Amino acid sequence: MLPIVQHPAAAKEFVNDPNRSRWHDQALWFVRSKRDKQAGSLPEWEYLRETASGIKTHTIANMAHYLQEFERNATARGAVVHWARDAEHHNEIVLRILRDHKTKRIVKSKSMLTEECGLNHYLEDNGIDVVDTDLGERIVQLRNEPPSHIVLPAIHIKKEEVGQTFHTHLGTDEGASDPKYLTEAARGHLRDKFLAGEIGITGVNFAIAETGGLVVCTNEGNADLGTSLPRVHIACMGIEKLLPRQRDLGVFTRLLARSATGQPITTYTSHFIGPRDENSELHIVLVDNGRTRLRESETFRAAMHCIRCGACMNTCPVYRRSGGHSYRATVPGPIGSVLSPTRDQNSYKSLPYACSLCGSCSDVCPVKIPLHHQLLAWRGELVGKKLLPASKRWAMTMASYLFRFPRLFRLVGKVGRFALRILPRWATHHRFNAWTIARELPDPPKETFRDWHRRHRTK
Amino acid sequence: MTMETTKSTQSDTSARQAILDRIQTKRVDIPPLPDVDPERVIQFDQPIDKFVEMLAMVGGQAHQVDSQADVRGVLDEIDVFKTATRVVSLAPDAVAGTIDATQVDDPHELATLDWTIARGEFMIAENGSIWVDGDTLPHRVLLFIAQYLAIVVPRSQIVSNMHQAYERIEGFGGRFGVFVSGPSKTADIEQSLVLGAHGCRKLQVFIVGDM
Numbered sequence: 001m002l003p004i005v006q007h008p009a010a011a012k013e014f015v016n017d018p019n020r021s022r023w024h025d026q027a028l029w030f031v032r033s034k035r036d037k038q039a040g041s042l043p044e045w046e047y048l049r050e051t052a053s054g055i056k057t058h059t060i061a062n063m064a065h066y067l068q069e070f071e072r073n074a075t076a077r078g079a080v081v082h083w084a085r086d087a088e089h090h091n092e093i094v095l096r097i098l099r100d101h102k103t104k105r106i107v108k109s110k111s112m113l114t115e116e117c118g119l120n121h122y123l124e125d126n127g128i129d130v131v132d133t134d135l136g137e138r139i140v141q142l143r144n145e146p147p148s149h150i151v152l153p154a155i156h157i158k159k160e161e162v163g164q165t166f167h168t169h170l171g172t173d174e175g176a177s178d179p180k181y182l183t184e185a186a187r188g189h190l191r192d193k194f195l196a197g198e199i200g201i202t203g204v205n206f207a208i209a210e211t212g213g214l215v216v217c218t219n220e221g222n223a224d225l226g227t228s229l230p231r232v233h234i235a236c237m238g239i240e241k242l243l244p245r246q247r248d249l250g251v252f253t254r255l256l257a258r259s260a261t262g263q264p265i266t267t268y269t270s271h272f273i274g275p276r277d278e279n280s281e282l283h284i285v286l287v288d289n290g291r292t293r294l295r296e297s298e299t300f301r302a303a304m305h306c307i308r309c310g311a312c313m314n315t316c317p318v319y320r321r322s323g324g325h326s327y328r329a330t331v332p333g334p335i336g337s338v339l340s341p342t343r344d345q346n347s348y349k350s351l352p353y354a355c356s357l358c359g360s361c362s363d364v365c366p367v368k369i370p371l372h373h374q375l376l377a378w379r380g381e382l383v384g385k386k387l388l389p390a391s392k393r394w395a396m397t398m399a400s401y402l403f404r405f406p407r408l409f410r411l412v413g414k415v416g417r418f419a420l421r422i423l424p425r426w427a428t429h430h431r432f433n434a435w436t437i438a439r440e441l442p443d444p445p446k447e448t449f450r451d452w453h454r455r456h457r458t459k
Numbered sequence: 460m461t462m463e464t465t466k467s468t469q470s471d472t473s474a475r476q477a478i479l480d481r482i483q484t485k486r487v488d489i490p491p492l493p494d495v496d497p498e499r500v501i502q503f504d505q506p507i508d509k510f511v512e513m514l515a516m517v518g519g520q521a522h523q524v525d526s527q528a529d530v531r532g533v534l535d536e537i538d539v540f541k542t543a544t545r546v547v548s549l550a551p552d553a554v555a556g557t558i559d560a561t562q563v564d565d566p567h568e569l570a571t572l573d574w575t576i577a578r579g580e581f582m583i584a585e586n587g588s589i590w591v592d593g594d595t596l597p598h599r600v601l602l603f604i605a606q607y608l609a610i611v612v613p614r615s616q617i618v619s620n621m622h623q624a625y626e627r628i629e630g631f632g633g634r635f636g637v638f639v640s641g642p643s644k645t646a647d648i649e650q651s652l653v654l655g656a657h658g659c660r661k662l663q664v665f666i667v668g669d670m
């Protein structure tokens with residue numbers, strides 16, 4: 001069984017470093033503002049979101065049909081399609097392909113799916129040298145950390161820390177922290193890796209049923225370099241990446257980069273249809289890993305629309321301050337808090353509470369996943385299943401009791417207001433009351449709402 | 460066939476069946492597949508101006524020239540072109556290369572390439588990108604491995620938005636094609652934008668009037 005994630009405890013270290021927490025908050029807000037500018041530049045933005053949501057709803061409903069159509073067309077174009085039940089099965093399939101080619105060194109471009117499956121560690125344990133080639137992913141790989149964001153894997157790391165990591169691993173000057181210098185060093189280091197890579201592994205942004213083709217979007221060009229040198233390309237994708245027709249890409253390529261980083265499109269939007277030539281191979285691994293189960297839930301099915309743009313993270317006031325690692329999952333932030341409990345309710349039960357229900361995530365999501373409604377729905381399910389910690393359960397029971405008896409409610413209100421006025425600070429701010437660690441109690445109101453209402457209703 | 464492959468094929472088919480079965484047992488209402496109404500998406504009266512503006516925004520440089528013969532003169536003004544020794548040109552009417560990529564067998568041999576001069580099919584105004592058809596590339600890697608990239612594209616070939624772009628490549632039968640928008644870039648270190656991540660360091664786009 002997975003360990004239980006207590007989001008408040010997991011976030012503590014990050015939050016307790018006010019400089020880092022504020023810096024992280026501002027870095028992501030900057031990305032969010034760029035997104036707003038791009039979204040605002042298109043009068044049809046809302047129309048695109050609706051259309052994208054409609055296309056996804058249709059595709060996911062009709063998934064068996066489109067998966068088979070995709071398989072047929074991809075195979076006709078010379079690709080080999082594999083089906084993986086779960087993470088383990090996916091990893092086995094990839095390793096088998098590597099073994100068939102006697103491969104020792106692979107270059108990988110960003111793929112949240114392979115993160116979800118823990119592919120890197122699995123391959124390393126089996127003697128394969130795995131190089132992540134996305135700069136952010138390489139940074140976290142060298143530091144032996146997981147990514148903290150699905151689009152900006154190293155957003156939590158300061159440039160001085162990157163400098164230190166590169167000094168240790170790439171031999172850059174000690175104390176160097178200029179992003180330009182560090183990026184140049186990584187470029188040189190990774191060029192060698194690209195040239196030595198025997199097989200290229202990529203994720204997939206979109207797969208097209210009608211053509212059997214794949215689309216991979218990057219800014220760095222690493223997916224393209226990684227697949228245009230070696231003869232074998234392995235593309236790993238969750239089954240929800242499917243789109244029916246090539247022209248549907250018009251909608252999604254317009255939404256993805258604008259939502260993710262505030263760019264009008266990614267630098268490279270590459271379309272792969274079959275292997276490079278007669279002497280090359282393209283393997284496509286279609287992965288379920290809980291997706292067909294998620295599809296069965298009326299409440300959470302729409303979470304399959306996700307195109308992993310990261311916009312909900314950039315806008316989330318909790319994510320921005322607590323950092324991606326506090327979610328202890330491959331996908332953090334609002335969508336992660338919806339998805340993680342579908343994998344294991346007990347382990348991830350605190351995540352739907354790492355949310356103020358402000359609804360900002362639902363407003364920015366390019367495929368219109370009702371994220372905050374889903375987070376609220378999770379709370380309902382978790383309460384029903386008695387998966388809440390005793391302290392919360394007890395408080396909720398008390399509150400619901402109070403709300404049922406108006407007289408009692410009034411009395412308690414009166415006591416409370418009186419107490420606020422007379423209680424000394426030591427009685428409220430002590431180590432047993434976690435709520436007051438960083439908060440002050442409010443001043444008691446001069447008049448209750450009830451009194452105010454009584455005064456005004458006759459007028 | 461070895462035992463290993465037999466086994467993997469078998470487990471693949473059982474996984475395939477399990478996944479499809481699970482989907483088919485849960486029937487979900489299928490709403491119709493929406494299409495984009497071309498009347499409801501942005502169009503530009505001056506698409507070239509918009510393209511040039513967006514290309515600058517994404518870090519590329521546009522040059523408007525009358526004919527392919529004018530390309531060379533502009534490139535000669537660029538220091539890193541003047542000193543370049545290894546150049547592949549796929550637009551020989553504009554620039555003659557120093558390496559014939561069709562004679563190269565192994566793409567790894569292109570590792571030290573200084574410049575690629577590529578051909579673009581058409582421009583997309585809304586995002587400053589250019590569609591490059593893989594069939595024009597003797598090696599796919601040419602577009603990504605060169606230190607510097609130039610793309611030559613006819614001025615008459617431009618669309619406003621991505622819907623029109625996909626309409627243009629409807630039925631595309633090639634193995635590879637890519638929309639290129641600016642030079643390769645990263646902002647993975649503290650959100651500072653750095654041009655020249657893994658691909659080209661700079662991108663020059665030649666918009667050619669008579670081509």
Ligand code: SF4
Pocket residue numbers: 259305306307308309310311312313335361364365366367368369371
């Ligand atoms: S849930 Fe929506 S906003 Fe969040 S990553 Fe997925 S697509 Fe983007």
